[in-house]
Amino acid sequence: MPRVIGHLDLDYFYAQVEEVEKPSLKERPVIVCVFSGRTEESGVVSTANYKAREFGVHSGMPIAQAKKRLEGHDSEVIRMDHEKYEVVSSRIMEELERLVDVLEPTGIDEAFFDLTGSTKGDYGEARKLAESIKDTIMKNERLTCSIGIGRSKVVAKLGSDMAKPGGLTVISPETTESFLAPLDASKLYGVGPKTTLTLEEIGIKTVGELAKADRSELEKRFGMKFGGYLLAAATGTDADPVVAGLEPTQFSRVVTLKRDTRDPGEVAEQLSEGIRYIHGKLTSSGKSFRTVTAIGILTDLSTKTRSKTFETSVSDPTVIRETVPALFDELSRTIGKDFRRAGVRISGLENAQDQTSLSEFLSPTR
Numbered sequence: 001m002p003r004v005i006g007h008l009d010l011d012y013f014y015a016q017v018e019e020v021e022k023p024s025l026k027e028r029p030v031i032v033c034v035f036s037g038r039t040e041e042s043g044v045v046s047t048a049n050y051k052a053r054e055f056g057v058h059s060g061m062p063i064a065q066a067k068k069r070l071e072g073h074d075s076e077v078i079r080m081d082h083e084k085y086e087v088v089s090s091r092i093m094e095e096l097e098r099l100v101d102v103l104e105p106t107g108i109d110e111a112f113f114d115l116t117g118s119t120k121g122d123y124g125e126a127r128k129l130a131e132s133i134k135d136t137i138m139k140n141e142r143l144t145c146s147i148g149i150g151r152s153k154v155v156a157k158l159g160s161d162m163a164k165p166g167g168l169t170v171i172s173p174e175t176t177e178s179f180l181a182p183l184d185a186s187k188l189y190g191v192g193p194k195t196t197l198t199l200e201e202i203g204i205k206t207v208g209e210l211a212k213a214d215r216s217e218l219e220k221r222f223g224m225k226f227g228g229y230l231l232a233a234a235t236g237t238d239a240d241p242v243v244a245g246l247e248p249t250q251f252s253r254v255v256t257l258k259r260d261t262r263d264p265g266e267v268a269e270q271l272s273e274g275i276r277y278i279h280g281k282l283t284s285s286g287k288s289f290r291t292v293t294a295i296g297i298l299t300d301l302s303t304k305t306r307s308k309t310f311e312t313s314v315s316d317p318t319v320i321r322e323t324v325p326a327l328f329d330e331l332s333r334t335i336g337k338d339f340r341r342a343g344v345r346i347s348g349l350e351n352a353q354d355q356t357s358l359s360e361f362l363s364p365t366r
């Protein structure tokens with residue numbers, strides 16, 4: 001049975017999350033930026049929506065340069081809010097985990113998955129499943145993504161790259177060779193500028209040419225391991241399995257407050273449901289935790305945190321409810337500004353084999 005491997009990548013992720021929060025942005029060029037703080041404009045573009053990309057703006061570009069390119073085009077500059085994207089990302093990953101046989105997240109906005117078992121190697125079935133995954137993400141999060149399906153990770157990744165934005169590329173085992181052959185070898189996962197140059201030196205430009213290359217020649221140039229990988233990648237026979245994602249290391253929830261406030265009680269109250277969600281995650285995963293963090297996003301959109309770490313790991317989730325107001329109380333005293341958004345994170349997760357009794361964490365350390 002051929003393997004059925006998928007790769008999913010969310011489109012212009014940070015910027016698309018911002019568009020969902022403020023739909024009028026969809027009509028305008030948007031750049032999400034990381035400000036270094038040195039001068040008002042210093043920093044880089046983290047990502048840009050496709051409207052902004054039309055003007056040549058891209059990830060990693062200095063903010064000043066991006067602004068120049070977007071001058072007169074009614075663009076929006078947004079400060080990167082990593083917590084926010086993390087929260088959306090973990091929700092999507094959890095949902096995906098239910099929809100596929102095995103999920104291997106490889107970044108904040110992407111994951112490999114395996115559908116071999118549930119499709120019994122049927123690529124028509126795989127197409128339907130991939131479409132329903134796209135529909136689910138659209139329905140739940142209003143976000144578009146790109147998916148590639150193929151018989152190996154390398155092929156699946158090429159498929160999702162090619163499908164960008166918003167598409168689906170299904171490369172069945174029968175069409176893999178003809179799909180790969182005309183592509184530039186530099187498109188293959190793991191083939192950077194240096195490898196591309198060396199390949200060109202031995203007369204290889206396309207994946208088809210690489211697939212026909214002499215194994216010993218590749219091994220001589222690139223070493224046994226990477227040489228072998230190149231040949232496998234070029235023939236769509238790289239055998240790397242999809243490995244279930246790492247154990248979660250944290251659970252978090254961030255909400256936008258009904259009104260800006262610095263009252264810890266009011267903040268804790270509005271985080272009630274988020275805390276309940278975290279309780280649920282703790283119980284269902286059988287984890288205990290060491291650290292509770294209060295996350296405050298202020299009216300100037302800066303993020304401030306305050307945490308408390310317990311000496312022993314805690315499995316009683318009511319501790320979160322007790323700790324959060326105190327942490328927000330401390331936070332609000334130091335910042336002198338209102339919170340616009342607020343969140344809770346628990347981390348230092350461990351498997352809760354032995355239940356820690358309440359008395360054991362009554363003397364917390366900082």
Ligand code: DCP
Pocket residue numbers: 009010011012013014015045046047048059060108109164165
């Ligand atoms: N990112 C970043 N700095 C970079 C590249 C990316 O901060 N140099 C962040 C912002 C992106 C996210 O990581 O939204 C995901 O990166 P991708 O490379 O997948 O790029 P995008 O999702 O933004 O766009 P695409 O539609 O091309 O996938």
Ligand code: CA
Pocket residue numbers: 009010011012013109
């Ligand atoms: Ca992406």
Ligand code: CA
Pocket residue numbers: 009010107109110
């Ligand atoms: Ca990505």
